[in-house]
Amino acid sequence: xxxxxEKQKKEIxxxxxxxxxxxxxxxxxxxxxxxxxxxxxxxxGLICIIAFYVQTLLMNRGYSEKDSGTFVIVFLVCSAxxxxxxxxxxxxxxxxxxxxxxxxTGFANSMVAPAIEYKKEGIVLGVGAKLFSLxxxxxxxxxxxxxxxxxxxxxxxx
Amino acid sequence: xxxxxxxxxTFVFHNEPNIIGAAAVVGKKEGQGPMKKWFDVILKDDSxxxxxxxxxxxxxxxKAILLALENAGKTKEQxxxxxxxxxxxxxxxxxxxxxxxxxxxxxxxxxCSTMTxxxxxxxxxxxxxxxxxxxxxxxxxxxxxxxxFRMPLExxxxxxxSAQWTVTGAGSMILSxxxxxxxxxxxxxxxxxxxxxxxxxxxxxxxxxxxxxMGAAMAPATVDTIMQHxxxxxxxxxYYDVxxxxxxGMVGKKIVKDLLLKENIDVSTVYDxxxxxxxxxxxxxxxxxxxxxxxxxxxxxHIFKEMRQGKIRKALLISTGALxxxxxxxxxxxxPGIAHAVAVEGK
Numbered sequence: 001x002x003x004x005x006e007k008q009k010k011e012i013x014x015x016x017x018x019x020x021x022x023x024x025x026x027x028x029x030x031x032x033x034x035x036x037x038x039x040x041x042x043x044x045g046l047i048c049i050i051a052f053y054v055q056t057l058l059m060n061r062g063y064s065e066k067d068s069g070t071f072v073i074v075f076l077v078c079s080a081x082x083x084x085x086x087x088x089x090x091x092x093x094x095x096x097x098x099x100x101x102x103x104x105t106g107f108a109n110s111m112v113a114p115a116i117e118y119k120k121e122g123i124v125l126g127v128g129a130k131l132f133s134l135x136x137x138x139x140x141x142x143x144x145x146x147x148x149x150x151x152x153x154x155x156x157x158x
Numbered sequence: 159x160x161x162x163x164x165x166x167x168t169f170v171f172h173n174e175p176n177i178i179g180a181a182a183v184v185g186k187k188e189g190q191g192p193m194k195k196w197f198d199v200i201l202k203d204d205s206x207x208x209x210x211x212x213x214x215x216x217x218x219x220x221k222a223i224l225l226a227l228e229n230a231g232k233t234k235e236q237x238x239x240x241x242x243x244x245x246x247x248x249x250x251x252x253x254x255x256x257x258x259x260x261x262x263x264x265x266x267x268x269x270c271s272t273m274t275x276x277x278x279x280x281x282x283x284x285x286x287x288x289x290x291x292x293x294x295x296x297x298x299x300x301x302x303x304x305x306x307f308r309m310p311l312e313x314x315x316x317x318x319x320s321a322q323w324t325v326t327g328a329g330s331m332i333l334s335x336x337x338x339x340x341x342x343x344x345x346x347x348x349x350x351x352x353x354x355x356x357x358x359x360x361x362x363x364x365x366x367x368x369x370x371x372m373g374a375a376m377a378p379a380t381v382d383t384i385m386q387h388x389x390x391x392x393x394x395x396x397y398y399d400v401x402x403x404x405x406x407g408m409v410g411k412k413i414v415k416d417l418l419l420k421e422n423i424d425v426s427t428v429y430d431x432x433x434x435x436x437x438x439x440x441x442x443x444x445x446x447x448x449x450x451x452x453x454x455x456x457x458x459x460h461i462f463k464e465m466r467q468g469k470i471r472k473a474l475l476i477s478t479g480a481l482x483x484x485x486x487x488x489x490x491x492x493x494p495g496i497a498h499a500v501a502v503e504g505k
Contacts (some may be wrong), residue, residue: 010214013365013366016365017365017366018365020365020366020374021365021366022411024366024371027374028319028320028371028409029317029409031319063179084312089312089314090311090312090313091313091314093313093314093315093316094382097316100314101314103305106314110313111309112312113311114310114313115253116311116312117305117310117311118310120209120210133307134313135311
C-alpha cells in the first residue's frame with residue numbers, strides 16, 4: 001500500500017517534470033543545427049584536406065603510404081597540441097564543434113587541455129591523474145565497443 | 159519574546175540594519191559589458207597576478223571587502239564577522255580570504271544564492287544584537303568554476319544557447335547597527351540604506367536535469383520566493399522600484415515573468431535579472447551571467463550606488479542558486495533550485 005502511494009507520487013513528479021521541460025522549451029533558443037553542421041563539415045573537411053596534402057607531398061618524395069600516414073598523424077597531433085597551448089584551439093572548437101572534435105586533432109586537444117589545466121596541482125597528481133580525464137572515457141568505451149563488434153564479426157565469419 | 163517574523167517565511171528587521179558601504183570587483187569581460195560604470199575595480203587580467211585561479215578569486219574577494227570597508231569608513235578591527243561564500247569545494251576562496259584578514263568568519267554555501275544568504279544572516283546578527291558591524295560577501299570566478307563544474311579551459315567545445323557564463327567578480331557589503339555619517343553625492347544628501355525584510359526561500363525542484371538549463375531550473379524557486387514574499391508582507395510588486403533576481407539569464411528571466419503572469423502577478427515594469435544585465439549580446443555569453451559574483455557585484459555596484467543617490471528607493475534583491483553538485487548531475491539527479499529575497503529601502 002505504502003509502496004504503491006510512493007510509486008504514484010514518483011509518477012506524478014516525473015510527469016510534472018516532463019510538462020515543465022516542454023513548457024520551458026518555448027523560452028529556450030535552439031542551437032543553429034544547420035549552420036553548425038555546415039561549419040563542422042567545412043572545418044573538419046579542411047583538416048582532412050591538409051592531412052591529405054601532407055601525405056601526398058610525402059608520398060611524392062618517395063615515402064611509402066604507411067610511413068607517410070604515420071607521419072601525418074604525428075603532424076596533426078602535434079599541430080593540435082601547439083594550437084591548444086597557444087590558446088587557439090578552443091576558439092576553433094567553439095566555431096567548428098564536431099568538425100574539430102572528431103578528427104584526431106580533437107583527441108590531442110582533449111589531452112593537452114587538462115594537462116595545462118591541472119599543471120598547478122603537480123606533475124604526478126595533477127597532470128598525471130587528470131591527463132586522461134576527457135580522453136579516458138572515450139578510450140574505454142571506444143575500445144570496449146570495438147572488442148564487442150570484433151567478436152560479433154568473428155562469430156559471423158565462422 | 160517578540161517574534162520578528164511575518165507570514166510563513168519572512169523576517170522583519172525592527173532595528174533596521176544599515177548597509178553603510180559596498181564594493182564590487184569584476185574581471186575583464188564583465189568590465190566590458192553594459193554594467194561597467196558601476197564597478198569599483200575592473201581587472202586588466204583575470205589572474206590578478208596570482209599563480210592559481212583559486213588564489214585569484216580569493217584576492218578579488220579580499221579586494222572587494224577591503225574596498226567596501228574603506229567605502230564605509232570602517233577598519234577591519236571594527237568588524238565582528240565576515241559572512242561569505244563561493245562555488246569552490248570547501249569554500250576555498252572565502253576561507254583563504256578570511257585567513258588573511260583575521261576576522262571571525264562564517265563560510266556559507268548557497269551556490270549562486272550566497273549573496274542574499276549572507277545579507278540575510280548578517281542582518282539577523284545585527285538585528286538580534288549579536289554584532290555591530292558585519293561583512294556580507296560572495297565571489298565567483300569563470301576559471302575556477304569551469305574547472306570544477308565543466309571542462310578544462312582550453313578544451314574546444316561548443317555551448318548550447320541556453321548555457322550561461324560564470325561571472326568573474328566579487329561583491330561585498332558592510333552591514334552596521336549605526337547609520338553612516340552624512341555624505342553628499344552630487345550636491346544631494348546621500349540616502350541611508352536599510353534592510354527591512356528578508357524572505358528565506360525553500361528548495362523547489364522542477365525536475366530539470368540539463369546543466370545547461372540553469373535558468374529554467376532556478377526560475378520556479380524564484381517565483382516561489384517572490385510570491386511568498388508578496389504574500390507575507392501583503393505588498394504588490396509595484397511597491398518596489400526594482401525586483402532583481404540573481405542569475406537566471408535571458409531564458410530564466412522570461413520564464414519567471416511568464417510564470418508570475420500566470421498567477422496574475424505582473425512584474426514586467428520592475429523586474430530584471432542580473433545575469434541578463436551583465437553582458438552585451440556580442441560578448442558571446444549566451445544566456446547571460448551566472449555565479450555568486452553575478453548578483454553580488456551588481457547588488458554591491460549598481461544597486462548600492464543607485465540607492466545611495468536615491469534613484470532607486472525600494473528594491474527587492476533575490477539571489478538565485480542551483481544546488482547541484484558534479485556528482486549529483488552524473489548520478490542523474492535533477493537540479494534543486496533556491497532563492498532568497500532581501501528588501502532594501504533608501505531612507
